[in-house]
Structure formats: C-alpha cells, structure tokens
Amino acid sequence: MHQLLVASIKMVFRDKQSLFWALIFPIIFLGVFRIVSFDNYTPSPGITFFEFVAPGIIGMGLLSFNVIGLAGSLSRYREEGVLRRLRATPLKPWKFSLSVICAHLLIAFAQVFVLLGVTYILGVDLISYGLVRFVFVAMLGTFIFLNLGAIVAQYVHGRGAVESAANAITLPMMFLSGSFFPTSQLPHFVQWIVEILPLTHMLRALRSIGLDQDPIGQQIDAIIILLIWCVVSFIFARSIYRLQDT
Amino acid sequence: MDIDSRSVVIEVEDLSKNYADISAVNSVTFNVFAGEIFGLLGPNGAGKTTLVEMLAGLTVPSSGNAQVLGFDIKGDSYKLKSQIGIQLQSSSYHKYLTLREILELFASFYGLSIDALEMLDLVGLKSRASSRIMHLSGGMAQRFNIIAALVNNPKLIFLDEPTSGLDPEVRHSIWEIINTLKAKGTTVVLTTHYMEEAELLCDRVAFLNKGKIVALDTPKVLINSLDSQYSVEIAMTTVWDEDWLSDFNSLADLNVFSNRDGYIIQFKVNDVVAIVQKIAAITAMSDVEISHISIKSGTLNDIFLKLTGETLLDVIDTQENI
Numbered sequence: 001m002h003q004l005l006v007a008s009i010k011m012v013f014r015d016k017q018s019l020f021w022a023l024i025f026p027i028i029f030l031g032v033f034r035i036v037s038f039d040n041y042t043p044s045p046g047i048t049f050f051e052f053v054a055p056g057i058i059g060m061g062l063l064s065f066n067v068i069g070l071a072g073s074l075s076r077y078r079e080e081g082v083l084r085r086l087r088a089t090p091l092k093p094w095k096f097s098l099s100v101i102c103a104h105l106l107i108a109f110a111q112v113f114v115l116l117g118v119t120y121i122l123g124v125d126l127i128s129y130g131l132v133r134f135v136f137v138a139m140l141g142t143f144i145f146l147n148l149g150a151i152v153a154q155y156v157h158g159r160g161a162v163e164s165a166a167n168a169i170t171l172p173m174m175f176l177s178g179s180f181f182p183t184s185q186l187p188h189f190v191q192w193i194v195e196i197l198p199l200t201h202m203l204r205a206l207r208s209i210g211l212d213q214d215p216i217g218q219q220i221d222a223i224i225i226l227l228i229w230c231v232v233s234f235i236f237a238r239s240i241y242r243l244q245d246t
Numbered sequence: 247m248d249i250d251s252r253s254v255v256i257e258v259e260d261l262s263k264n265y266a267d268i269s270a271v272n273s274v275t276f277n278v279f280a281g282e283i284f285g286l287l288g289p290n291g292a293g294k295t296t297l298v299e300m301l302a303g304l305t306v307p308s309s310g311n312a313q314v315l316g317f318d319i320k321g322d323s324y325k326l327k328s329q330i331g332i333q334l335q336s337s338s339y340h341k342y343l344t345l346r347e348i349l350e351l352f353a354s355f356y357g358l359s360i361d362a363l364e365m366l367d368l369v370g371l372k373s374r375a376s377s378r379i380m381h382l383s384g385g386m387a388q389r390f391n392i393i394a395a396l397v398n399n400p401k402l403i404f405l406d407e408p409t410s411g412l413d414p415e416v417r418h419s420i421w422e423i424i425n426t427l428k429a430k431g432t433t434v435v436l437t438t439h440y441m442e443e444a445e446l447l448c449d450r451v452a453f454l455n456k457g458k459i460v461a462l463d464t465p466k467v468l469i470n471s472l473d474s475q476y477s478v479e480i481a482m483t484t485v486w487d488e489d490w491l492s493d494f495n496s497l498a499d500l501n502v503f504s505n506r507d508g509y510i511i512q513f514k515v516n517d518v519v520a521i522v523q524k525i526a527a528i529t530a531m532s533d534v535e536i537s538h539i540s541i542k543s544g545t546l547n548d549i550f551l552k553l554t555g556e557t558l559l560d561v562i563d564t565q566e567n568i
Binding site: 003004007010011014015076077080081082084085086087088089090091092 | 347
C-alpha cells in the first residue's frame with residue numbers, strides 16, 4: 001500500500017499535464033488578475049477584486065487538477081490496458097482507489113499551500129486566520145472533485161472525449177460558482193444551479209474564512225452541503241474504483 | 247516421465263464464455279500437467295485469449311468449471327492471482343514509472359520485495375532499468391512483460407501471444423526465456439498462432455477453432471495422425487510430357503504448380519525413401535532435369551487444415567485483410 005501510494009504520487013508529479021492544471025494554470029491566473037487593474041470594481045465592501053478572486057483561483061486550481069487530472073489519468077489507464085494489467089494481480093481494487101485518492105489529496109494539500117504562498121506574495125493574506133479550516137474545506141472540495149473526475153472517466157470513453165467532458169464540467173462550474181465574480185450578479189434563473197454546485201459552497205466557505213475571518217458557525221451550512229456532496233459523489237464514483245476496464 | 251503421471255495443475259471441465267449471442271469459448275474440457283508447456287493454438291478470434299483470461303481469474307465464465315493450482319476460478323480468484331503469473335496480450339504499465347519501479351511495485355502487490363535489477367538482468371534489460379516502458383522497442387517491451395509476470399516466482403505462467411508481431415531474432419530470445427522457465431519446472435500455458443513456435447516449444451497443444459477444442463495432443467502425435475506426414479517437392483525447368491507425369495501419378499497424391507522458374511511437383515507421402523528412389527529411377531530414364539528437391543515433414547498447420555478445411559495462415563491473412 002505504501003509503495004503504491006508513493007508510485008501514485010510519482011506518477012502525478014511526472015505527468016506534466018497534471019502539474020500544469022495543479023500549479024501553472026492557477027499561478028498564471030493569479031498573476032494575470034494581479035496585474036490587470038480592477039480598482040473601480042469592489043465585489044463586496046472593503047474587499048478588492050484581487051482579494052475576492054484569489055480564493056476563487058485556488059478553488060479553480062483544485063477543480064481543474066482533480067477533475068481533469070484524475071479523469072485523464074483513469075481514462076489513460078483504461079485505454080492503455082494498465083487497469084487490465086492491475087486486475088491480473090492480487091491487488092484489491094479498494095487499495096488502488098485509496099492510493100490514487102490519497103495521492104491526489106496529498107498533492108492537492110501541497111497545491112493549496114503553494115497557491116496560498118503565491119497569493120501571499122501577491123499581496124493577499126489568506127494564511128493568518130483559520131488556516132486549518134481553510135485547508136479542511138479545500139480538501140473536502142478536492143475529494144468531491146476527484147469523485148467527479150472518476151465519474152467522467154467511468155461514463156465517457158475515449159481520451160479526447162473524457163478531456164472534453166471534464167472541461168465541460170469544470171469551465172461552467174468555475175464561472176457559475178463565483179470564482180471570478182459574486183454569484184449574486186448572475187441572472188436569477190441560474191441561481192438554483194449555482195446553489196447546487198459544490199464549488200459555490202467551497203468558495204463561500206473559503207472566503208468566509210480567509211477574507212471575512214468569520215467564526216466556524218458561518219461556514220457550517222457550506223460544510224454540511226460539501227459533506228453531502230462527498231458521500232453522494234463517492235457512491236456514484238465507486239464502480240470506477242473497482243478497476244473495471246471495459 | 248510419462249506426462250500423464252504428473253500432477254494436474256489446470257483442470258477444465260465444460261468451460262464456456264458467451265458474449266450476447268456469440269460463443270467465445272464453447273464447452274472446452276482439458277487438463278494441463280505440472281511442468282509442461284501447453285500450447286493453445288488457433289486463429290485470432292478462436293477463443294484463446296478469453297480462455298486464458300478465464301483461467302487467470304480475469305473473466306467470469308458463463309458456465310462450466312475450472313480448477314487452477316487447486317483454486318476454483320470463480321470463487322478464489324484473488325488467491326489464484328497471487329499464485330500465477332500472466333503476460334496479457336493487450337495491456338500496459340504505468341508510463342511515468344521506470345522499469346525498476348514497476349517491478350518493485352508489482353512485487354509489492356504480492357507482499358514481496360525483489361531485486362529488480364537481477365530480474366531485469368535475466369531478460370537483458372538491466373541497462374534499461376531507469377527507462378520508461380514507452381521508450382522500449384517492441385521486443386524489449388515483450389521481454390519486460392514476461393519478467394513482470396514472474397515477480398511472484400509463479401509455478402504457473404500464462405503467456406498470451408508473447409511473440410506476436412516480433413522479428414525472428416527477438417522471437418528466438420523469447421523462446422529461450424520460455425525454455426528457461428520450463429527448465430526451472432514452471433508450467434507454461436502459451437497461446438500462439440505461430441505453428442513452428444508451438445512445435446518447437448510445446449509438450450502438448452490444443453487447437454481451438456470457433457471456441458471449441460478440435461484437437462489436443464503432443465505435436466508429434468498430431469503430425470503422425472496426418473494421412474501424409476511428408477511433403478516431397480521436385481522443381482524442374484523443363485516441361486514434362488504426359489507419360490512422364492503419369493509415372494509419378496501412380497506413386498502418390500501429387501499437386502503441380504508453376505512459377506516463373508519452371509514447375510514444382512509436390513507429393514504427399516508417408517514413405518520418403520521410397521518416393522525419392524522412385525523419382526530418381528523415373529528421371530534417370532527421361533530427359534527431365536530436376537533442379538531442386540526438398541523434403542518437408544508435416545506441420546501443425548497441416549493438422550489445422552485437416553481439421554477445419556483451411557490453413558491457419560489463410561485464416562489469419564483473411565482476418566488481417568478485413
């Protein structure tokens with residue numbers, strides 16, 4: 001199990017595409033939003049646009065890395081026959097799944113700290129207050145995104161189609177969940193969709209902790225919704241974790 | 247030792263696998279004995295891979311029973327997988343791990359710690375220990391597939407078309423590996439559509455056609471069962487006359503072919519010495535010049551022809567052209 005976890009981490013680190021979604025993509029966004037001036041725009045009182053958007057970009061990074069990265073990896077494993085080869089060994093499927101999930105969670109954990117560090121350097125302090133809660137919420141979101149990635153890999157076949165499907169989930173979610181602007185600015189008729197999406201609740205909780213420095217009571221609703229998402233998405237994702245290759 | 251006196255490691259009874267209305271494997275029954283190389287022969291789509299995957303616990307049979315190393319393939323698949331090795335025809339390994347890392351990882355699945363470099367050395371890949379699988383040639387990748395199937399030092403290994411698509415030199419190197427396994431007492435189940443490979447390596451072979459076993463025995467016994475065990479061919483540049491040909495016609499069944507160099511007469515016989523003597527006697531009394539004479543023993547491909555009415559090579563060519 002230990003060796004499988006280490007191997008899974010190595011594989012993610014050596015996969016340039018995964019690393020791009022994990023770090024390069026969100027760092028580019030942070031840089032761009034820092035450089036571009038939105039001085040006249042304040043999404044909420046006392047908060048600059050860059051302060052607002054920084055947690056959104058961290059959430060976006062976690063979403064892309066875990067949905068696109070895991071869906072791509074599982075799809076590649078299936079198409080190249082890696083899952084088939086693993087099934088020929090006495091490796092229990094739950095061990096494989098656990099190692100893949102743990103590897104992504106560990107890398108996402110490191111990813112959050114790197115992005116928090118970059119954000120801090122760029123002038124937004126999300127570290128000083130409620131760091132443990134911030135990371136906990138980020139990890140809940142990561143677990144949901146991993147399950148979404150597994151579900152995409154399960155129901156969509158063909159690597160190109162999997163990547164398209166993963167993008168079709170992540171891109172609208174980024175915009176609808178308030179990564180770049182407050183969800184209150186969206187039309188009324190899409191509000192019910194916004195309230196279903198896990199990224200909405202994750203970003204709401206992250207901003208409440210990192211920017212508003214609210215006590216934990218202010219994030220309970222979002223955390224409960226994220227926990228429900230964790231359970232439901234895991235149930236739907238279970239079958240891909242059984243190493244099925246057809 | 248008489249092969250039948252050895253212990254049975256695979257016992258298959260009425261095993262079938264159906265996909266919708268297609269019967270991939272149709273009620274096959276056979277045993278494999280400890281220490282033998284058992285060949286499963288047949289064209290693509292004959293059911294070889296499906297049969298191997300059922301015996302390795304990868305595919306659930308539709309009906310029938312099989313015990314492999316004493317484990318029921320339906321109920322004990324994890325215990326079974328821990329005892330066997332398998333090289334799958336269409337599978338791969340993590341492309342971001344090195345060969346050494348893959349072997350160590352796979353050994354960990356069996357709860358073992360191995361000297362990966364030593365294992366790679368066995369198949370001449372020690373110098374590529376830090377390479378990734380995608381950077382290997384086809385032959386190297388196939389040698390790696392085989393050694394990866396041996397990380398748990400199995401008593402039984404399944405090799406599914408291990409030499410398919412490889413050049414002759416690489417095929418010979420893989421045959422050496424298979425012979426080394428046999429020398430160590432490992433039982434090998436080998437699927438192939440190369441007849442000379444089966445004749446050279448296998449103690450016994452089973453012919454599969456359309457999911458059924460149509461023949462099973464040692465290559466020698468199967469070839470001896472042919473009506474004519476040898477093919478004697480004479481090549482000539484001059485045109486024969488009908489009288490001369492009728493002399494040959496009385497000797498044995500013959501076929502006449504022409505090519506750009508002249509003509510070939512092919513005799514299907516059992517007694518080679520007699521036919522050669524008669525050919526010599528007849529040609530001595532005529533003006534016909536024989537440029538070449540060749541004697542070929544019957545092959546497993548002839549057995550396939552006898553059993554199915556088509557040669558294995560024809561079947562494969564047809565499939566490749568589809």
